[in-house]
Amino acid sequence: MAKNKNRGYGFGTTPVFLASISTILGAILFLRFGYAVSNAGLIGTILLVLIAHLITIPSALAISEIATNMRVEGGGEYYIISRSFGKIIGGSIGISLYFARAISVAFYMVAFADAFRPINQYLMTKSGIWIDLRIISLLFFGLITWIQLWKGANMGVNILWGVFLILIASIILFLFGKALPGTVPVPLTFKIKGADPMFKVFAIIFPAFTGMAAGVGLSGDLKKPERSIPIGILSATITGMFIYILVAIKLHSSAPMSLLASDPLVMSKIALWGPIIPLGLAAATISSAISSSIVAPRILQALGNDNVLPGKKINRFFAKGKGKVNEPVNATAFTVLLVILFILPGSLDFIAQLITMFFIITYGILCWISFLEHMAANPSFRPVFHTKWYISLIGGIMSIIVIFQIQPIYATLAILLMFIIYRLILYSHKDENELSTLSQGLIFQITRWLKIISQRNSKKLKPYGWRPSVIAVSKDTFERISIVDLLRWISYRHGFGTLVHFIQGMLNKETAEKAVEIKGELVKLVEKGGAGIYVDTIVSPSKKSAVAQIVQLSGVSGLDNNTLLLEFPKEDPSKIDDVIDAAKFALSVRFNILILRSxxxxxxxxxxxxxxxxxxxxxxxxxxxxxxxxxxxxxxxxxxxxxxxxxxxxxxxxxxxxxxxxxxxxxxxxxxxxxxxxxxxxxxxxxxxxxxxxxxxxxxxxxxxxxxxxxxxxxxxxxxxxxxxxxxxxxxxxxxxxx
Missing domain, CATH: 3.40.50.620 (HUPs)
Known part of the structure; x- marks a missing residue:
């Protein structure tokens, strides 16, 4: 494939679809879907598939929408989150997402070894030899590592074509298979005796649907990510949903419920050619492992490029790439060590539940980002692909519900770990702790609507519902802070305070720049004192003219200003004249007048x-x-x-x-x-x-x-x-x- 200087390998839409669908059609489909049908019933299983897609489809739509609004670089979901929420929050999610992707490689390799269980049983029967399945996992992972380090993502994508064809063949041969002897029609809601609860079944099968975003990880190597990502992941998500429903229907009608519950490889007994199912399982798990092994190092490389990791040397190490396409060699090497660490224990259940938490949290964050973008109504948010705000909201809410339904302890640990990572990144990037455009837009929209609603209801306010909305005007804010203290006391809980620093003179470039500078100092002053007041400046020829302008302005809080606060020092009564002249304008608008003699x-x-x-x-x-x-x-x-x-x-x-x-x-x-x-x-x-x-x-x-x-x-x-x-x-x- 031709190499693009700016877009890595310049992949099209097909690798995105292949990476996503090959991860969706994984080990759960071949090993645990019979268990789901027998424990939840056909209707229950289809319902669980639909519930799962209330998360994955909104997530796919959210990724598509956000991706078509920006130039997506390497790092996939990490790039989307970090460029929407900022590198501090995005970095914390990116680190957890990297570990989820990397550890999932171990999960797929351990599951891959299960495809060799029939061979192991044959060898045990014939010669008494039993091969440790972890050895098989490590050997094939070594092959994947060689592909990544020496041949790059291009070779990995070519392999995806082969395993995808095997997957399709295994599913077709299964769907056209015949019912097993002893199969009798049962009600659509029938379950085996002592069936597991619905959400336990959901917890076991949900990892099957976490592969939707695998193709997004190729974002840095796509020629047109704004086109390839929406088409690729949406088509993979919808295709996967229909395949799982078809497989559930076929299992329900083709095997006794007891066999579905007890035999993980029951699909091989139904298929027209039995051996295709272990081959399909091997293809599914190896393709998922390839997809994640392509994506995980690129997330780590993107984190290094953004200087999110602790220490400049560590960031430079992981950001380093090889060749013209910037293959993440160091990130891949580190990922290899991490995967081996999790392959050795060989525990599928712990790995599956842990990575599921991280994936669902990532999907939920993406849905919330899309929802907040809609609410913020940022004019710069102009995606080519559009979704509805309520679809993203459903996905975000369902993500929160599901992670705690699956396993509250793992959910709490995953969220706690993400918070710790966030605090560590924030500690090392103090200068970057600022509101992102998304947050500012959301605050703007909330404030705008609150002010509009407050103004519409202002006529209904009764005298007994009065609360202070005070404007304090002073030329000597930094010399005498008594007026600042009095304002913050009055506006602490029951009211709102605005501090306006008066700059005497005519408005021109020099005074305008001075006003901006002083406003920044005022922000620091009130922030240091913990004052919850709004600050501003005004340039005017006299204090009297300044107050005349100020009392005509609408309230910043949405509540109309109703009180003017002025100040003069006891030691300098000569300033009283200016105060009294300024106070006269408050009478014109029926303001209450407060004059502090400090x-x-x-x-x-x-x-x-x-x-x-x-x-x-x-x-x-x-x-x-x-x-x-x-x-x-x-x-x-x-x-x-x-x-x-x-x-x-x-x-x-x-x-x-x-x-x-x-x-x-x-x-x-x-x-x-x-x-x-x-x-x-x-x-x-x-x-x-x-x-x-x-x-x-x-x-x-x-x-x-x-x-x-x-x-x-x-x-x-x-x-x-x-x-x-x-x-x-x-x-x-x-x-x-x-x-």
């Missing part, structure tokens, strides 16, 4: 919070109490005591305290009545400022309401309270209820 004490020990209620109309009371409750919910303030001071002239104090207790009780807020502190004062002799200072001088945060209608007069009020530290002025411009 101090060098930086909220002290966060052990005491004082609320002062002085307005007879209780215009701000609900918001004051809710904010205190929300802030206390943050771990930083969890041990804090909330004091509610009700300050009125003596003649009005009892009535106002009673009203306040009703608000707290109806709202089921975790505030003890003993913390409600009535404070009566004589307005003729005392100012409210002096009263607040007297009681709250040592408080870590004092919250006071103000009337936004008097915003122009607030500058004089904000410079008062000299004895207090961090002080939050609050004006509620929404109807907020506590019930």
């Amino acid at each position: 101090s060098s004490r930086h909220f002290g020990y966060k052990s005491r919070m004082d609320i002062w209620i002085t307005d007879k109309k209780y215009r701000n009371s609900n918001l004051l109490i809710l904010l205190a409750y929300i802030i206390k919910g943050h771990p930083d303030w969890r041990e804090a005591q909330i004091n509610i001071f009700v300050a009125f002239p003596e003649s009005e104090i009892d009535e106002n305290v009673t009203n306040l207790k009703k608000i707290i009780e109806s709202g089921r807020l975790p505030i003890s009545f003993k913390n409600i502190r009535p404070v009566s004062f004589n307005p003729q002799k005392q100012t409210i400022e002096s009263v607040v200072e007297e009681y709250s001088e040592t408080s870590d945060l004092v919250i006071i309401g103000f009337n936004s209608a008097n915003l122009d007069n607030m500058k004089g009020e904000m410079v008062k309270y000299n004895k207090l530290n961090d002080l939050l002025f609050v004006s509620a411009n929404e109807n907020i209820l506590i019930i």
Whole structure:
């Protein structure tokens, strides 16, 4: 075959079909399908075949879809997964897939030796000689190894032609065989006495259907993988399904149930020419071994090329190839040692169940990738071949169900091993730990729909369902972080916070680049502090114009913004003018206004919070109490005591305290009545400022309401309270209820 410089051997569609169908029609078909029919009945067996294909067909469709959307290189399933989920996740799955493929070679070789059991029995009868079947496995595996190391994949594919013809001949001769003496018609649901449970039967026969993706492993050697992969694996999967159903029907009608259960080679007694069945078994297992032995080293080579394995030397070693087609010599040599290690014990059951777990997990991952690609609606995802999202979803869900139905312990071990491998790769590739395009697209779609749904339902929101959606605007974010801390406390669980860093100036290339740079620093700042808030920047000539733009923007969370948070330092009252001018724009859109007067004490020990209620109309009371409750919910303030001071002239104090207790009780807020502190004062002799200072001088945060209608007069009020530290002025411009 002509060699393509960029596409290895430049295979067409036929090798993909041959590799897949030769692996699907494997040892289970010839050795254990009679057992399935006798233990599950004909209807039960067909049902199990269909259940299995609820995984394999969606997987075949998913592989086809993803493969026709990208330029598929060497590594097959590994390439598809890693280029969709990233090399960290893809690498962990690729390593486990490599071991599954490599160990499956041992499985096929041990099963291959069973084809020589009749010869062994003949030799034992005639001469008393019994050949250890493991020797046969090792000898034929040596032959396969020689083919791979010295002749390459091209020779392996040529052999696939021969074994495929034997497979077809054995199946045809079996299907045209005659019923055995003593065969009587039985109901379609008939089972032998003491039959095994359905899912135990399923666990034994499912490895028969795991060969679907064998042809994908040739991706690096295909001339047109975007065409060959869909046609090859889909045709092999559907062909295999019909062959298994036909074989089940023939077994049910051609042999007694007791013989199906006891004789693994019962097919040889039904076939027109009996010896063709052991030959077919040998052909099936040797072809499956060839397919996996071609694929496994290429997966390992692809892992080395992507530098996924630990250590540069190890990656270079396995990435090394031979000749113009880059034959994976080192990867093949390592695979040989691994296969021999698993051939020597000769235990089929353990190997079969273990590799089945890895294969089903791989199929499930592929289905989930296809499903997520549909959900993400990435415009770059434009496959030539299309499937439906719900088909991939069915395959993904069925994969999860089936692995735990087959063997919960092996399923748990397989998933745990994959997680450990993932963590090891992540540890050695810390710089590559980023969201892939797929994840970003999915998050985008979820956010988009949530925002749309939230906006459509916004008119239905009631005053008692209020939650804070706060925009904090500051020019001095990095110099004074009090505003950042207050924002993260308010938005911890019950609300959403957006921090906007104001950059003064005109928007141009220089300021735009500065904004991008500062935004990156903001992300690091809030990430380091564990703050769950959104950050952004804005370039504007003045703070006033910046706020005018910001309050018109829709909320990032899908919830409309409803509160503006501004800040100025206690030590520099000259900044109050900018704050008040900016706050006026919040009134235009009926925003609640929070103005923090920060101090060098930086909220002290966060052990005491004082609320002062002085307005007879209780215009701000609900918001004051809710904010205190929300802030206390943050771990930083969890041990804090909330004091509610009700300050009125003596003649009005009892009535106002009673009203306040009703608000707290109806709202089921975790505030003890003993913390409600009535404070009566004589307005003729005392100012409210002096009263607040007297009681709250040592408080870590004092919250006071103000009337936004008097915003122009607030500058004089904000410079008062000299004895207090961090002080939050609050004006509620929404109807907020506590019930």
